[in-house]
Each structure stands twice: as structure tokens, then as C-alpha cells.
Amino acid sequence: MAGVDAATETLTPLGWRTHEQIQAGDHVLALDPADKRIHWRKIGHVHRRHWESASDGPLTAWHHRAVKALSTPGQPWLQLNELGRKLGDDRPHDWTTTAALAGRDWVRIVFGGGTPSAFPDSSPYSDEFVELLGWIITEGCYPRPRHEGSWNHVQVSQSERVNPEKTQMLRRLADHFREQGYTFNEHRQAPTGVVPFYIGADLGARIRQTLPDKQLPPALISSLTLSQAEILYRSLILGDGNQHVGGGDYFIQVDQGRIDSFQMLAAMLGFRTAQKTWAALKGVFRITVYTRDSGTSGSTKPTRKDYDGTVWQIEFGRPTAWLARRDRTTFWTGAAPRSPRPPE
Known part of the structure; x- marks a missing residue:
């Protein structure tokens, strides 16, 4: 058998x-x-x-x-x-x-390998929203009130000093969503060089609903177009990964749910992956994306x-x-x- x-x-x-x-x-x-x-x-x-x-x-x-x-x-x-x-x-x-x-x-x-053909031709999301989701998963947070109640706003940040190109990407997204009528404001840069962005409850509620607990639901991945899946993959790598000198990408993560989702996304794009424990940091995993x-x-x-x-x-x-x-x-x-x- x-x-x-x-x-x-x-x-x-x-x-x-x-x-x-x-x-x-x-x-x-x-x-x-x-x-x-x-x-x-x-x-x-x-x-x-x-x-x-x-x-x-x-x-x-x-x-x-x-x-x-x-x-x-x-x-x-x-x-x-x-x-x-x-x-x-x-x-x-x-x-x-x-x-x-x-x-x-x-x-x-x-x-x-293989030619990605499992994605639909249309999606309920805009390309900018999909790109933003990748940044929220890797660089964002869902603030919580100290006492009872709930908040819907979202925060995301990036270091102007270390990653000026990535900071500019967030500024571009902020400009786009402000033009759409949403609250997406850049706050004063911290002494460390980190630039915080405040996303209001109008857009924040949609983000929280789409990414519960900052998890990437499989149904969301399956609903993206091929180009949007590529946008999401790249923003995830930019946020919590890097490119190997010999080719291929690394995705660094501690949350197993996000690792599972990343491996699903990569597989649908034709990439084989392997999750390994990163010896340098306890509890941190490195997902290798292979080019061969x-x-x-x-x-x-x-x-x-x-x-x-x-x-x-x-x-x-x-x-x-x-x-x-x-x-x-x-x-x-x-x-x-x-x-x-x-x-x-």
C-alpha cells in the first residue's frame, strides 16, 4: 500500500x-x-x-x-x-x-515548486489593506484598556533610524487610508528613533475583525488574489524576516498559529518551508523558505x-x-x- x-x-x-x-x-x-x-x-x-x-x-x-x-x-x-x-x-x-x-x-x-493557481480572481480586500495586515501582524499591537471595556484602535510602529525605507512604506499606507477618510496618524518619533502610528477605531475595528488576536486566518489567505498573496508574503518578510545570503527567505516568529498560516501562504505560492528552533533565542522559531x-x-x-x-x-x-x-x-x-x- x-x-x-x-x-x-x-x-x-x-x-x-x-x-x-x-x-x-x-x-x-x-x-x-x-x-x-x-x-x-x-x-x-x-x-x-x-x-x-x-x-x-x-x-x-x-x-x-x-x-x-x-x-x-x-x-x-x-x-x-x-x-x-x-x-x-x-x-x-x-x-x-x-x-x-x-x-x-x-x-x-x-x-x-509549481505555478500558483489556487487563488481566486477577485478579493473583498484592497491591496493596501492586505499590505497593512502584514505590517499589523509583524509590527502592530492591539492596545487594551486598563479597566473594563474594549478599544478598537490599533497601533503600529517602525524605526526611522534603523529602517527608514520601511517607515516610509507605513507613511505611504497612512496617506492612502487618510485619503479614504480613515484615521491613520503619525505620532512624534521617540528618542530611540521609533515612529508610532495610531490607527483609529474606524479602520482599527476592521483590522481586529480580520485578524483576531493578530492571527492570520486560513480563510483570509484563501480569499486573496495571487498578487495580494505576494504582497502579504513580502510584508510579512519585511516585518519579521530577512533574506538569506544564498537565496530564500527567513520568517522569524514565536507564535505557532502565525507560523502555520505563513507555511500555508508560502505553500500556496509554491514555496516549500521548514520550521526550526532558533538556537540563538529560546522560544523563537525560524521558518526557512527554500528556493530549490x-x-x-x-x-x-x-x-x-x-x-x-x-x-x-x-x-x-x-x-x-x-x-x-x-x-x-x-x-x-x-x-x-x-x-x-x-x-x-
Whole structure:
């Protein structure tokens, strides 16, 4: 049987889900190996069975720095078309299995990438509002009254001294929303160089409703257009991330809910990610966004591992890859072959 272990999750429009939380008819993020487009695909069936290594044999564990997979020998994987890679054309990906990769170190497995096509053509939000949401998540706060009651205003700040370009971005947004009739005022710069911005209750209430507890709801991500998703991604990186010298981005965060949402956003944009503990700061996590879409089979450092538990697999009706997440690493893996129909 093709399958992955019970710790492997998948991505739905409502966020990350375990196999117990999905069923036929639900949609998961998928990659078509022919045209390499990323889209939501309806599940035809979810296969589950108990696996016991004493009778079924061990599973294969991959220990790649960006892929932590545990799968059965028959699990399908996308393989980069070598002829297409050499000729520089865009041939469809090939298929291989965990068992077929044993002893082969130079097969290039497709872990990420694809053309983002899961976003709608229109959105209920403006581009400026989406950009502002990214800054609120990373640099904003929701003030609370000392006593009973509630406030709706929002504050966001940036250092003029350290990040003058980013401060100017917030000024541009403030100008835009003031032209729309909202309260978005710049206050006096602090001695430290930090420039605070006050967003009034008129716009603040909408921000708080859209980002409850400064969390980025999966439904919000799914409602953005592609260009807005790119705007949001970039503002999140500008606010709480940086660019790696060798390419790719880092997103630094302490809140697991925001990490989950960022990994969802990145996956829909075609980026594979891995969450790692940042040794320099306790309780802080660094999410690495990888620029390479594939890795060699040898780099997965495969080992045999005994396993006693559920293995599961998605069936779509035709060869398709679906997005998996295990041990906070995201990657494409293959769906089960279509089950034969019972005789009529």
C-alpha cells in the first residue's frame, strides 16, 4: 500500500489537517505533474489501514534538513524529468516510489515548486489593506484598556533610524487610508528613533475583525488574489524576516498559529518551508523558505524505521501530488493509484 504515517498532515482551505480531520469531498492543495499548476483538488477517497512492522515490514524515514517524511515502500513521489532538465524544457514530472529510490542517490525528487493557481480572481480586500495586515501582524499591537471595556484602535510602529525605507512604506499606507477618510496618524518619533502610528477605531475595528488576536486566518489567505498573496508574503518578510545570503527567505516568529498560516501562504505560492528552533533565542522559531524545488534521493538520508500505527493516503482519481507537512517541513508527495471499480 502507498501511504504515510499518522503524523503527516495535509493542507486544506481551512488550514492544516490530520488524516482524521479530512474525508472524501474535502479539498486539499495539489500539484498537477503535467502542467505543474497548484490548485485545490477534491478528495475522492482517503485510504487508511493499520501498519505493523513485525508483519508488514519497516517504513522508510527521510532525514533531509527540509523534508522529514515517513512512508511505506509503495508511496509515490514526483521525480524531475532528467531529459527535460538537460534540454531546458518543461516536461511533465515522472513518478517513482520510496522502494524504487532505495540505493539510488542521484534521483532528483520534486519537493516544492509549481505555478500558483489556487487563488481566486477577485478579493473583498484592497491591496493596501492586505499590505497593512502584514505590517499589523509583524509590527502592530492591539492596545487594551486598563479597566473594563474594549478599544478598537490599533497601533503600529517602525524605526526611522534603523529602517527608514520601511517607515516610509507605513507613511505611504497612512496617506492612502487618510485619503479614504480613515484615521491613520503619525505620532512624534521617540528618542530611540521609533515612529508610532495610531490607527483609529474606524479602520482599527476592521483590522481586529480580520485578524483576531493578530492571527492570520486560513480563510483570509484563501480569499486573496495571487498578487495580494505576494504582497502579504513580502510584508510579512519585511516585518519579521530577512533574506538569506544564498537565496530564500527567513520568517522569524514565536507564535505557532502565525507560523502555520505563513507555511500555508508560502505553500500556496509554491514555496516549500521548514520550521526550526532558533538556537540563538529560546522560544523563537525560524521558518526557512527554500528556493530549490528539488533534492537528490541521497540527500534524504533514508533509514528503515519500525512503525506500529495508521498509514494513510489520498486518492483523487488521477495521478496527482498533494501537499504534506511532517515535523514542520512541507513537501509534495504522490496520491494513491485509483482503486478499481467493483464489477457492475
